[in-house]
Amino acid sequence: MKTSFSYEGIKKKGYKVTRQREIILDILRKANVHLSADEIYIKAKSRSPGIGLTTIYRTLEMLYNLGYVNKYDFGEGRARYELNDTMVETCKHHHHLVCLRCNRVIDYTDFVPQETELITKTISGISRKYGFKVQTHIIQFYGICKECQKRKNKNGRL
Amino acid sequence: MKTSFSYEGIKKKGYKVTRQREIILDILRKANVHLSADEIYIKAKSRSPGIGLTTIYRTLEMLYNLGYVNKYDFGEGRARYELNDTMVETCKHHHHLVCLRCNRVIDYTDFVPQETELITKTISGISRKYGFKVQTHIIQFYGICKECQKRKNKNGRL
């Protein structure tokens, strides 16, 4: 555990830097997918077998309250987490494409031209119209991914 | 229960029109907010005390599979449902502003012009780049509503 770049923010808020939290943060930092609490637990256990699932949840909540992780619901009945760009400079803000057939989630950061600009304008428009101060947003497109389009349509709403 | 305008779609798919389903549909039709399964259950029970929560869940799932209701997660740990515009002509497609302090959810249908442009361009961009066929989307802005901005900031991430 060498990179201590973000621990200051944690200490400043009165939270303590523990071995468990270092491990969880490291796992999140290295992940390039959205992890569930349970997936983090498995990974953490292999490094520190005594760690408890409760600690995973508590740490994720702390990081969420600090605004360091995003928490997503892709309709699987459990949350998924990822460090956001306030924490990791390599993690760029992105949106999601969720396949309704295979449940795969595609992140995309390479927004179509003008998308970023349009979002900025939309946010300021919302602020003007509704007096609502936007902090974050979630944009998810649901549909059928390229691979699934090749397969035969099975039952369901798809 | 007079309005039977949408029951044909249900029958056509091999589902039966039962008294319970009529009640649930009627509750959804009259609601002007997003209801949770439990809230629907309370309302339904006052009309038909014998109704079971299981039936609420099963009916909502059926309606979701038929594409008649939208299912949302606003981070409360339970789903919320509403009839969409395929079912109710008065219900227009909308996006959400979720207040992080008071948890109120504001629907808005009068998008700022840039927002409509954003959606159109993004969907066609996604189709071109990823071969992803978009069916629906969810756009939620999280922040602080007008009323809460007047109040003092308490602890938390806000």
Add this chain to the structure above:
DNA sequence: TTGAAAATGAAAACCAGTTTCAGTTACGAG
């Protein structure tokens, strides 16, 4: 070094949602 506040892990509790199953109902074929 040390003490108070914070964090930990195990176990139990919690709770939205699902499954099971025996009895009931809708509804189309006849």
Add this chain to the structure above:
DNA sequence: CTCGTAACTGAAACTGGTTTTCATTTTCAA
């Protein structure tokens, strides 16, 4: 209008993710 059957129902048990409880341990500023 029967009738048979597939669909539907409600109660109860169950599931699985998340939270709470509590006794013990750890962090870290003074």
